[in-house]
Amino acid sequence: MAASQPPVRLPATMHSIAxxxxxxxxxxxxxxGARSAPLRLAVIDGDSGFxxxxxxxVCARGWQQRVFPGAVPVEExxxxxxxxxxIDLFVLGASGWAYLEQVGTALPALPTIVCSGPSTVAxxxxxxxxxxxxxxxxxxxxxxxxxxxxxxxxxxRVAAPxxxxxxxxxxxLSIRSDQFQAFVGTRSLDLTRREFELIRLLAGNxxxxxxxxxxxxxxxxxAMAHGDRSVDVFVRKLRQxxxxxxxxxxxxxxxxxxxxRFAPERVDAGEAPSMAGELTAGELTAxxxxx
Amino acid sequence: MAASQPPVRLPATMHSIAxxxxxxxxxxxxxxGARSAPLRLAVIDGDSGFxxxxxxxVCARGWQQRVFPGAVPVEExxxxxxxxxxIDLFVLGASGWAYLEQVGTALPALPTIVCSGPSTVAxxxxxxxxxxxxxxxxxxxxxxxxxxxxxxxxxxRVAAPxxxxxxxxxxxLSIRSDQFQAFVGTRSLDLTRREFELIRLLAGNxxxxxxxxxxxxxxxxxAMAHGDRSVDVFVRKLRQxxxxxxxxxxxxxxxxxxxxRFAPERVDAGEAPSMAGELTAGELTAxxxxx
DNA sequence: GGGGGTTGTGAACCCCCTGTTACCGAGGCA
DNA sequence: TGCCTCGGTAACAGGGGGTTCACAACCCCC
Numbered sequence: 337m338a339a340s341q342p343p344v345r346l347p348a349t350m351h352s353i354a355x356x357x358x359x360x361x362x363x364x365x366x367x368x369g370a371r372s373a374p375l376r377l378a379v380i381d382g383d384s385g386f387x388x389x390x391x392x393x394v395c396a397r398g399w400q401q402r403v404f405p406g407a408v409p410v411e412e413x414x415x416x417x418x419x420x421x422x423i424d425l426f427v428l429g430a431s432g433w434a435y436l437e438q439v440g441t442a443l444p445a446l447p448t449i450v451c452s453g454p455s456t457v458a459x460x461x462x463x464x465x466x467x468x469x470x471x472x473x474x475x476x477x478x479x480x481x482x483x484x485x486x487x488x489x490x491x492x493r494v495a496a497p498x499x500x501x502x503x504x505x506x507x508x509l510s511i512r513s514d515q516f517q518a519f520v521g522t523r524s525l526d527l528t529r530r531e532f533e534l535i536r537l538l539a540g541n542x543x544x545x546x547x548x549x550x551x552x553x554x555x556x557x558x559a560m561a562h563g564d565r566s567v568d569v570f571v572r573k574l575r576q577x578x579x580x581x582x583x584x585x586x587x588x589x590x591x592x593x594x595x596x597r598f599a600p601e602r603v604d605a606g607e608a609p610s611m612a613g614e615l616t617a618g619e620l621t622a623x624x625x626x627x
Numbered sequence: 628m629a630a631s632q633p634p635v636r637l638p639a640t641m642h643s644i645a646x647x648x649x650x651x652x653x654x655x656x657x658x659x660g661a662r663s664a665p666l667r668l669a670v671i672d673g674d675s676g677f678x679x680x681x682x683x684x685v686c687a688r689g690w691q692q693r694v695f696p697g698a699v700p701v702e703e704x705x706x707x708x709x710x711x712x713x714i715d716l717f718v719l720g721a722s723g724w725a726y727l728e729q730v731g732t733a734l735p736a737l738p739t740i741v742c743s744g745p746s747t748v749a750x751x752x753x754x755x756x757x758x759x760x761x762x763x764x765x766x767x768x769x770x771x772x773x774x775x776x777x778x779x780x781x782x783x784r785v786a787a788p789x790x791x792x793x794x795x796x797x798x799x800l801s802i803r804s805d806q807f808q809a810f811v812g813t814r815s816l817d818l819t820r821r822e823f824e825l826i827r828l829l830a831g832n833x834x835x836x837x838x839x840x841x842x843x844x845x846x847x848x849x850a851m852a853h854g855d856r857s858v859d860v861f862v863r864k865l866r867q868x869x870x871x872x873x874x875x876x877x878x879x880x881x882x883x884x885x886x887x888r889f890a891p892e893r894v895d896a897g898e899a900p901s902m903a904g905e906l907t908a909g910e911l912t913a914x915x916x917x918x
Numbered sequence: 919g920g921g922g923g924t925t926g927t928g929a930a931c932c933c934c935c936t937g938t939t940a941c942c943g944a945g946g947c948a
Numbered sequence: 949t950g951c952c953t954c955g956g957t958a959a960c961a962g963g964g965g966g967t968t969c970a971c972a973a974c975c976c977c978c
Contacts, residue, residue: 444781444785445785447782457768457770457771460771460774461768461770461771461774464771464774464775464777464778465774465777468778469778469779469782470761470775470778477748477752479748479752480748480751480752480755483751483752483755483756484755484761486755486756487755487759487760487761488760488782491738491760491779491782491783492782492783492785494735494736494783514835514836515835515836515888516836516882516885517836528883528884528964528965528966529882529883529884529885529965530884530965530966564967564968565925565967565968565969566966566967566968568924568925568926568927569926569927569966569967569968570966571925571926572925572926572927572928575926590925590926592924592925592974592975592976593923593924593975593976819953819954819955820954820955821954821955855956855957856936856956856957856958857955857956857957859935859936859937859938860937860938860955860956860957861955862936862937863936863937863938863939866937881936881937883935883936883964883965884935884964884965
């Protein structure tokens with residue numbers, strides 16, 4: 337652990353929190369619990385009752401479902417671009433095992449779940465060894481089947497590359513999460529990590545006034561102590577760097593007694609040093625500035 | 628984004644691989660795909676009969692097993708470098724759900740199986756949604772449990788297929804996944820396995836800043852313990868070898884408080900030791916560096 | 919216009935982050 | 949068994965960046 341540091345250490349140190357990404361811009365992967373991406377599902381089964389109930393749940397989730405009464409040629413499966421495959425092994429009879437192996441070999445990346453009636457341990461083990469990801473006994477609840485499919489898909493995804501985060505554009509600014517940095521044209525603002533987290537939060541809520549406590553909570557990761565001026569200090573640092581890189585624009589506006597609001601505004605040449613707190617309706621809902 | 632992501636190595640796999648091919652640049656050590664590599668298993672359970680039977684099977688497979696009577700702090704799990712975790716949720720009582728969620732959040736790459744007594748559909752679904760990969764009802768046959776563990780581990784592995792990967796070209800560097808080695812011209816950098824995995828990850832995401840936690844997660848395969856300096860040390864080793872083989876170029880840039888970014892840059896003769904944080908758009912979207 | 923609270927600004931302090939080196943244990947190999 | 953390589957940990961030095969403080973400037977309200 338920490339090298340030559342004195343013994344006393346607060347548990348929730350700033351670093352660990354900051355490192356854990358206090359503010360997920362959203363639309364991010366962590367929503368797995370709630371919604372998952374639309375999934376294309378193929379079901380090889382003949383049980384119409386089961387299929388009907390399953391279809392309802394699948395549709396409710398926004399997924400798509402194709403039903404097949406028997407074995408589907410592997411090439412066809414490939415063409416379907418499936419997200420997952422559900423098989424009742426026993427509708428395929430004795431050839432089911434060979435088929436399962438075939439699918440497992442040809443499409444190892446395809447999540448495959450066997451959903452069949454009464455079975456023995458040996459059968460289940462065999463299926464799993466042949467490439468199936470799971471075996472769920474019928475009768476089963478469709479929600480459990482869906483949850484199991486999601487679990488398998490999720491497992492495959494944690495190994496996949498992280499989703500790409502788009503850049504935020506505002507005025508002359510380009511805020512790139514993959515760089516932990518903001519740019520004007522090609523020039524970096526040379527923001528520190530905290531400065532970047534702060535501007536990302538503000539720009540991510542452009543047009544909205546954010547209270548200091550909120551800002552602190554989301555950038556620092558824990559509650560702001562009374563009298564803490566950190567937010568003000570960092571806003572100043574940000575303004576300084578913004579002013580230097582993009583002198584024709586003002587980005588961060590102070591709301592006295594409240595907090596700060598991000599909204600890119602072109603500076604009028606002959607502008608008097610206007611009040612920061614003065615607003616117009618246009619500024620407030622400045623949607624035209626960002627998306 | 629980067630198509631050619633390095634695979635996420637599960638701990639057990641990784642160790643065995645690293646151990647098997649310490650220096651040998653390689654000849655297709657990927658044969659491990661079929662046979663399951665030794666797996667380090669943790670079981671949170673109190674059922675001595677179950678544990679005994681399971682232990683026999685686990686040992687027969689050449690795996691290792693650690694048993695815990697109750698919840699294990701996540702940091703401890705990290706330190707154990709597990710390949711999979713088996714939990715009897717009900718021995719943890721009401722706190723079991725929170726614990727499961729905690730594990731799922733901190734160690735998303737860790738295959739987790741709940742193996743508990745009678746349960747409801749709702750309980751199983753809940754566990755799966757919280758991050759469990761599977762739920763197997765007790766009493767169960769240990770062979771099925773093992774087969775299910777293997778299926779999950781396999782799923783995590785196929786997500787990053789060892790398919791033929793083209794060589795990555797960057798500056799004077801040529802990173803050949805089929806050789807597990809990097810070259811300058813024809814001269815090998817003589818990278819170790821870990822060093823190679825690291826540079827492959829970085830170069831595969833050229834132009835993007837990767838956080839230490841991300842790097843660790845994807846190269847080492849499990850969550851980074853607080854205070855771990857392994858990434859830094861390996862970056863230094865890499866820089867040393869890169870400097871020796873390609874002195875006219877700088878490849879790895881530090882982003883203070885964040886992590887590292889790979890971007891080949893020719894060293895100017897009279898160059899002052901410039902800041903790593905300084906970027907140009909050219910570097911950012913450095914597509915010309917790869918592909 | 920004046921007073922009290924709020925915000926801007928600059929600088930000092932010091933913690934912690936990173937680079938770097940050395941050391942140790944594990945495992946392969948002879 | 950002994951040597952060697954490799955991975956991981958510990959320790960230290962140096963410097964960047966976060967926090968805090970003091971004071972000035974400012975805003976709002978009475």
